[in-house]
Amino acid sequence: MTTPALPIYLDHAATTPCDPRVVEAMLPYFTTLYGNPGSRNHSFGWDAEHGVDTAREQVAALIGADEKEVVFTSGATESNNIAIRGAALMYEKNPAGSGKPRGHIITCIIEHKAVLDPCKRLQKEGFEVTFLEPPADGIVTADMVKNAMRDDTILVSIMWANNEIGTINQIREIGKLCHERGVVFHTDGTQWVGKMPTNVEADNIDLMSFSGHKIYGPKGVGGLFVRRRKPRIRLTSIVDGGGQERGFRSGTLNVTGIVGLGKACEIAKAQMADDAARLGVLRKHLEDSVTAQLDHCQINGHREKRLPHLTNISFGFVEGESLMMAVKEIACSSGSACTSASLEPSYVLKSIGVGDELAHSSLRLSLGRQTTREQVDYTVNAVVKAVRKLRELSPLYDMHNEGIDLSKVQWAHH
Ligand SMILES: *Cc1c(COP(=O)(O)O)cnc(C)c1O
Secondary structure, rough: OOOOOOOOOOOOOOOOOOHHHHHHHHHHHHOOOOOOOOOOOOHHHHHHHHHHHHHHHHHHHHHHHOOOHHEEEEOOOHHHHHHHHHHHHHOOOOOOOOOOOOEEEEEEEEEEEEHHHHHHHHHHHOOOOEEEOOOOOOOOOOOHHHHHHOOOOOEOOOOOOOOOOEEEEHHHHHHHHHHOOEEEEEEEOOOOOOEEEEOOOOOOOEEEEHHHHHHOOOOOOOOEEEEOOOOOOOOOOOOOOOOOOOOOOOOOHHHHHHHHHHHHHHHHHHHHHHHHHHHHHHHHHHHHHHHHHOOOEEOOOOOOOOOOOOEEEOOOOOHHHHHHHHHHOOEEEEEEEEEEOEEEEOHHHHHHHOOHHHOOEEEEOOOOOOOHHHHHHHHHHHHHHHHHHHHOOOOHHHHOOOOOOHOOOOOOOO
């Protein structure tokens, strides 16, 4: 086996390299086409506006929207904030200080922090929020949302695909339910858009966030789809100023970034079916090879209803930090999150019932457009070797193999 160049990047759910075709499309907008698209009375402004218009068409074509429904932002975090806070404030049932709940919001406990935290802020300000808890497969169903609906529900925010475990929620069905009940439906589509087919009409979406750097575009640019008809969605603006982007997001447009995002969407539209097919085979190969060679590993989240390029595997009887150290040449994410003081197990894994120990010894491996079979094979070997070595050092693994039931062992406490 030929050794691929190291380190190997398998963290595409965290960010992706910028496609060279994207960079090429952006370059002229730094140095020659540098106008402000808001400048209406000279050609510099018109040229910049033309670049933005083209990008808007490219984004709209990828998601099945009208160009007018695309709002450019600085990324999915900002899009989520504009959508969730903006919808809550616009559609509230009772004013602040009335003593009654201002409105009810449904989201899910394994959403990205960029959804959870805006919801928690609204909760502090007098809205009531239901945080759905998906079962071990990690999937949020329309039935779960239906059971949580109340007369005063104003907003549902459920992500399309989960960034840690790659599971896919019942978006089209949840959207249908929301439309039947007259409830605004937002989805954080950051891990889905540009990878999997998206049509905001057929999928019944009112608001959808997405990001450039997760789809081979630049960092610091993203978008929000805001439905304009059936129903027309209104949002209270949370960024005030020059009134750009239909007033939803004031501020001079990031023209270079927007042009790059547009190009990334155009490329994604042409290439995503092939990418998904190829990466699905590679990911399956990775999972099958690892589980064939190692016992006591568990693939987290639903086995089929998942993104093709992402897997999350927990390894029993190994210590998480040692595992990360042992596979340093593989760039991936662990099931631990660094908080200010300590290493905490991932709240996503914890929520779907993965124990603390197993969560710490989990790896999220996310493949991308440039990932090769050689890289995957190298990764499998490295992981298998590391896990075996760590288990050789593990007294727990020894005891387990001797048939001792570890759950019944009385540990001495100091
Ligand atoms: C990366 C990510 C975000 C944040 O996107 P930015 O563009 O980096 O702000 C939000 N939600 C999900 C699901 C993500 O994966």
